[in-house]
Amino acid sequence: MMQLFGYDTINTLKVLMLLMETDAEFEFVPINIRAGEQHKREFLDINPAGKVPVLRDGSQHQTESNAILMSLAHKMNWGLPEDPKEYGCMISWLFYQASTQGPHFGQIEYWNKLAKQPNTRALTHLRTIANRTIQHLDDQLKGRQFICGKNYSIADISLFPWLHIHDHLGLTIKGVNNLELWLERIGRRPASMKALAFLGSNSMFDKKIE
Structure with missing residues (x-):
């Protein structure tokens, strides 16, 4: 199953919108950027740039939100114009x-x-x-x-x-x-409403990475 490392951010919302549009199965892993979790070694091993979101798909880690959108769109065959x-x-x-x-x-x-x-x-x-x-x-x-x-x-x-x-x-x-x-x-x-509601559940962002 894909994992999305993110937080209540604009760029995380982008990826969530696409995941919701495609009904993709994924696990959300909150990275509390306001508590500095993006600078912890555990996360820097995933993305040395120390930024969310990151999408893990198998052994691959895709960074940068618009690049994630492109990768997901190709994987799911969704949101890519044919013309x-x-x-x-x-x-x-x-x-x-x-x-x-x-x-x-x-x-x-x-x-x-x-x-x-x-x-x-x-x-x-x-x-x-x-x-x-x-x-x-x-x-x-x-x-x-x-x-x-x-x-x-x-x-x-x-x-x-x-x-x-x-x-x-x-x-x-x-x-x-x-x-x-x-x-x-x-x-x-x-899908947009689901993604916005997902990020509106602030309790999930209290979780710390282990």
Whole structure:
């Protein structure tokens, strides 16, 4: 059985969404990153980068959330567009999410919620970039159900979690109707709701790795 090492994080949510979509059997192994468990030798032997999530499948360990999405999608034959143009679109969005959306939205969360000392200038700058990202996504979703066309793919899964918590980040999607509809469309999928509910069970995150 596959094992998912993760915590209540955006990148763990991505992988859970795909696992729920495919009804895959897996064991969840919580790594309490707020208690520093990702720096313990037991976990560093699994991922020397000290990051979650990690997917163990047999003797193989896959790291980096979007790479895990790709590996799982191929394994489960799910969420990969058959049309070459849509497939290329999906790859581009996975890289965009990892290089642009993820880092900037993550920094907003840090300065907005986690930093001991505020940095208003940095937060304003990052929110400006995030708002451009929101507008860009809204523009690309015009006339589309999903980010690469009519088919739901792992590109949509990769982009959804940060946007799902836009209120938490102090961002707004008011008036960007294409993006609002897209978020609602993904959020009401049974697999999305199951993944969000799974991470909402906070008691599991008290467990320590042995």
